[in-house]
Amino acid sequence: MRPELPSEFRAPSVELSVVSPMFNEETNVRPFVRAVVDVLDPTGIDYEIILVDDGSRDGTWQAIAEAARTNPRVRGLSLSRNFGHQGALLAGMCHARGRAVVTMDGDLQHPPALVPELVAAWREGYKVVNTRRFDSTDTSWFKRASSRWFYRLFSRVSGVTMEAGASDFRLLDRMPLQALISMGDADLFVRGIVSWLGFKTKTIPYQAQPRFSGVPKFTLKKMLRFSTGALLSFSAVPLKLGILIGFVTSGFAFLELCYIGFAYLTGRTVQGWASLMTVMSFMFGVLFILLGIVGTYLGKIYEIVKNRPRFVIGEAVGFERSAADRELLPKGSAQLRESVYGA
Ligand code: UDP
Numbered sequence: 001m002r003p004e005l006p007s008e009f010r011a012p013s014v015e016l017s018v019v020s021p022m023f024n025e026e027t028n029v030r031p032f033v034r035a036v037v038d039v040l041d042p043t044g045i046d047y048e049i050i051l052v053d054d055g056s057r058d059g060t061w062q063a064i065a066e067a068a069r070t071n072p073r074v075r076g077l078s079l080s081r082n083f084g085h086q087g088a089l090l091a092g093m094c095h096a097r098g099r100a101v102v103t104m105d106g107d108l109q110h111p112p113a114l115v116p117e118l119v120a121a122w123r124e125g126y127k128v129v130n131t132r133r134f135d136s137t138d139t140s141w142f143k144r145a146s147s148r149w150f151y152r153l154f155s156r157v158s159g160v161t162m163e164a165g166a167s168d169f170r171l172l173d174r175m176p177l178q179a180l181i182s183m184g185d186a187d188l189f190v191r192g193i194v195s196w197l198g199f200k201t202k203t204i205p206y207q208a209q210p211r212f213s214g215v216p217k218f219t220l221k222k223m224l225r226f227s228t229g230a231l232l233s234f235s236a237v238p239l240k241l242g243i244l245i246g247f248v249t250s251g252f253a254f255l256e257l258c259y260i261g262f263a264y265l266t267g268r269t270v271q272g273w274a275s276l277m278t279v280m281s282f283m284f285g286v287l288f289i290l291l292g293i294v295g296t297y298l299g300k301i302y303e304i305v306k307n308r309p310r311f312v313i314g315e316a317v318g319f320e321r322s323a324a325d326r327e328l329l330p331k332g333s334a335q336l337r338e339s340v341y342g343a
Pocket residue numbers: 020021022023024025054082083084085088104105106107109215216217218
């Protein structure tokens with residue numbers, strides 16, 4: 001069990017938590033909060049907004065702290081460094097007090113106007129309310145195509161079905177949320193886990209909006225790391241690749257052996273140093289690739305065995321308000337708790 005959370009079921013104290021990770025989004029914090037407030041205030045839902053600063057290097061944290069000072073519904077967490085979108089999401093979800101939690105990007109690409117619709121579906125009895133993106137013309141061709149291929153491959157090798165256009169804009173009831181938080185995956189792939197969990201699910205389509213301001217934070221490197229992490233944590237198929245390749249190459253080796261025997265019997269000399277070298281170096285290449293795959297999985301196991309937390313909180317605002325909130329911090333880290341919340 002991971003140390004981020006006390007294992008017991010936590011009593012929710014508001015109806016809805018809106019969780020949003022923010023990485024270098026200083027210009028988006030205020031518009032985001034305003035948009036959410038504008039949508040949710042008229043509905044009369046009791047809600048909180050949790051903004052997670054994922055180790056930003058600009059004024060994001062100052063903007064979050066300012067928002068928390070002026071609006072008691074806003075609470076902020078600042079991670080000690082950049083843990084990535086999924087780590088920041090997890091941090092926010094671990095600290096949410098809502099009976100339901102909506103996660104959404106902080107750049108307003110996920111329209112807050114859709115939140116009441118998600119809540120309505122939840123009240124109808126759906127435990128998971130997913131969204132599916134219709135791509136805006138704003139999304140690049142590369143992004144759309146890579147997303148489509150990734151989900152196809154993912155569904156194929158993991159056996160967990162996922163559609164293109166899936167994102168982390170969704171509502172989770174407390175029950176799936178608690179299950180998700182207690183999963184020990186080293187590479188948390190929230191979309192995959194949610195799909196794996198099951199529960200009564202509804203999907204609502206929406207039109208993706210252009211980014212409000214700032215630039216996208218998912219570099220190609222981050223996207224690659226994200227997708228390989230997701231595949232490896234959901235599928236052991238790459239490990240079995242070796243068996244297949246082994247069978248095919250032994251088949252070839254057997255044919256070769258037959259040929260050598262035939263050549264020997266008919267008195268023809270076996271020639272071809274070059275072809276031998278080619279086969280040898282090809283086989284070594286394959287061997288090292290497979291070794292690399294095994295090593296990657298071993299690395300994942302190593303990470304899990306170390307049992308490191310998947311995020312570390314550096315600062316928090318808005319959590320001082322109740323003693324119960326303090327319990328939300330990792331149990332084993334009393335010092336951290338004091339430094340964040342005061343004794
Ligand atoms: N994000 C984050 N940590 C990261 C990268 C991104 O918290 O390392 C946040 C980012 O601030 C935004 C959300 O994740 O709120 C989605 O990021 P982005 O808009 O760059 O992704 P895209 O919309 O291109 O998928």
